[in-house]
Amino acid sequence: MIEAGLAPGDDSAVLEEVASEFRIRMTPAMQAAARPGTAADPIAAQFVPDARELDTRPEELLDPIGDDIHSPVPGLTHRYPDRVILHITKTCEVYCRFCFRREVVGEDGTLPEDDLTAALDYIARTPAIHEVILTGGDPLVLSPRRIAAVMARLTKIPHLDVVRIHTRIPVVAPDRIDAAMVAALRTERLAVWLVLHTNHANELTPDACAALARLADAGIPLLSQSVLLRGVNADADTLADLFRALIRNRVKPYYLHHCDLARGTSHFRTSIAEGQAIMAALRGRISGTCLPQYVLDLPGGHGKVPLGPGYLDETAPGRWLIRDWQGTPHEYRDPGA
């Protein structure tokens, strides 16, 4: 990072201390997209280690969203009845400084074959499961051959309908989205959705947009998830730019995550009230197609909850006070009440 000019040379001792706690990696694509020497650069802020990561708060957790509590077999999280997360690798092409799985990512790579088989057996004997979410780490660090092999095994499980892939690869390493990777993601039977993790419009470089076009042109539906991050995107202008850029690239903004309680991430975290104010400022200003849902993953593994903001109060049975996008309240009598 210092050699690339992304961190000042006199920070080396701090960087070493942070590196002893959390993994560090930034791809050439993201190094090129960052603006070295710019203190508030939104790309550098996501990947360049910072002394503030050494500040651990009492409320911060090693497993912020409770993956382990809901793990029936290694490599699998079964939190909701109809879907599971399959952690097929713990490796990523970048290590985000705010990652909610920062305690486990980067550990020795791919899910061992025995564990993968046990996870697939669990899915096969649980007919309530309709959707498998491939994540990690980042599943698209794996070779197209390995991804195709996993997809083929999933396709054979008759009660599965959907595979969802959560990845940062199209923005951080767009060259990996080549014809072989696109072919590996397509199956004859299962619907495959790709959810792109991206937090700032500067990540959507021409190469990243080309990678997204390759996926969209192949008929793979694209969603996005972003994390609300102080110093990166925590204002309505920045998020409006990001969400419009995503829609231009045929990616539907899906989730805006409130920053999870991972260790050493308090400098990124806004309050919920700040997040709600940003979402309220975006409504009406950008198209509804651009608006994601603002959510919190409840600590302890209790799942995602929409954080609003709310627009209505029931003032009497069947009578509501509803605020429009500019904040003006209107009375509404619910004829169906």
Ligand code: SF4
């Ligand atoms: S790519 Fe995803 S899993 Fe990997 S470090 Fe970033 S947020 Fe964490």
